[in-house]
Amino acid sequence: MSGFRSAASSFSSIHRPQGISSPWDTPVATPHESPATTPGGSPILRDSDGKRLPKADDIKMILSDVDGTLFTDAHELHPTTRDAIRYIRQTRPNVPFIPVTGKQLTSCGDLIKELGIEDMPAACMHGAIIYDKDRKIEQSMSLDPHFVRDVARLMRKHNKSTFLYVEEWNAMVTKEENGSKDWEQVARGFDPAVRDERETDFMQRVLKGREKISKIFLPMDESVVPDMIDLIEKTFHKVPFKITRALPYIIEIVAEGVDKSAALAFFCAKFNVEPKNVISFGDGENDVGMFGASGYSVAMANGMPKPKAVATYQTGSNNEGGVGQFxxxxxRPDHTEGPDARLNPDHLSMLDERLGAVESPLAAGAYP
Structure with a gap:
């Protein structure tokens, strides 16, 4: 089994062809006078391609996605990530660490406690709901109820599963029959509070405004996702909404104007931090806006192509503790990983089982 990769060698900057710029490019800090040290004599930290890393004092706020970023594929924190964040919270308590996620707050309780960020706000369902440190809603946006009903009807017609997210739980209102996967169980892996509402009056409560839908969650075979996105956009071309994806096989729909970049702007104003001093982490297309608004952005090795293309840096995968590595x-550039800073074999065996791996990544040495 391969050893755990060092932080300095596990990530690299993203290079684009000369003359091509990205609309999300954000200038980084001014280079130091000396190629080796700062004017004060401190060493300049660089990634494996020689690109300058931000100094610790450059970072005034940290935002991170959860699934595929902080969480491993088994929906657990990697020890390296957990320990790195707790170290920052202990040594730099004035630097906010804020989860900005597609998940519901109820699904983040253990993570918040484990990271020691109980005193921090959170942005959930891609920023549709923003909570303060006391878990009171500061801002929320929901979808038009008739649009919600019509999307569910369209999914039923095409034999696709539909999950409608209210604040603390989500309703399964259609379920794919004879699908390649049990999409109800897939949905529970991300947000466990799933209720089967196919034979209830839930949709009537939505139409009457008694249930506010913050997000529509549509899991399906990845091969049909492009066609389904095209169908939804053509069917509802006169309706304001936004389609995003945190994972290749899930379509998510939120209200127009919902974006993680808007959550970043909200938190910058709240904490009086300039966006250039924010570092963000993510792996999905739903993180691209946040990356563009951040002074520093870091894509996970397991990330989708779009966030990788626009990020300032790339780090290790979620299963390698990539956030913690970076x-x-x-x-703490001189930090050496302890013997417990890797996933244990029991955890990896469970991960293989959950992923349904045909060829075990554990046996192949794919995990640290």
Whole structure:
């Protein structure tokens, strides 16, 4: 089994062809006077391609996605990520660490406690709901109820599963029959509070405004996702909404104007931090806006192509503790991983089972 990769060697900057710029490019800090040290004599930290990393003092706020970023594929925190964030919280308590996720807050309780960020706000369902540190809603946006009903009807017609997210739970209102996967169980892996509402009056409660839908969650075979996106956009071309994806096989629909970049702007105003001093982490297309608004952005090795293309840096995968690797390189570059800073074999065996791996990644040495 391969050893755990060092923080300095596990990520690289993203290079684009000369003359091609990205609309999300954000200038980084001014280079130091010396190629080797800062004017004060401190060493300059660089990634494996030689690109300068931000100094710890450059970072005034940290935002991170959860699934596929903080969480491993088994929906658990990697020890390296957990320990790096707790170290920052202990040594730099004035640097906010805020989860900005497609998940519901009820699904983030254990993560919040494990990271020691109980005193921090959170943005959930891609920023549709923003909570303060006391878990009171500061801002929320929901979808038009008739649009919600019509999307569910369209999914039923095409034999696709539909999950409608209210604040604390989500309703399964259609279920794919004879599908390649049990999409109800897939949905529970991300947000466990799923209720089967196919034979109830739930949709009537939505239409009457008694249930506010913050997000529509549509899992399906990845091969049909492009056609379904095209169908939804053509069917509802006169309706304002936004389609995003955190994973290749899930279509998510939120209200127009909902975006993680808007959540970033909200938190910058709240904490009086300039966007250039924000570092963000993510792996999905839903993170692209946040990346564009951040001074520093870091895509996971397991990320989708779009976030990788626009990020300032790339780090290790979620199963390698990539967030922790990158933060350690900035905030404690001399740190050496302890013997427990890797996923244990029991955890990896469980991960293989959950992923339904035909060829075990554990046996192949794919995990640290």
């Amino acid at each position: 933060l350690n390189a900035i905030f």
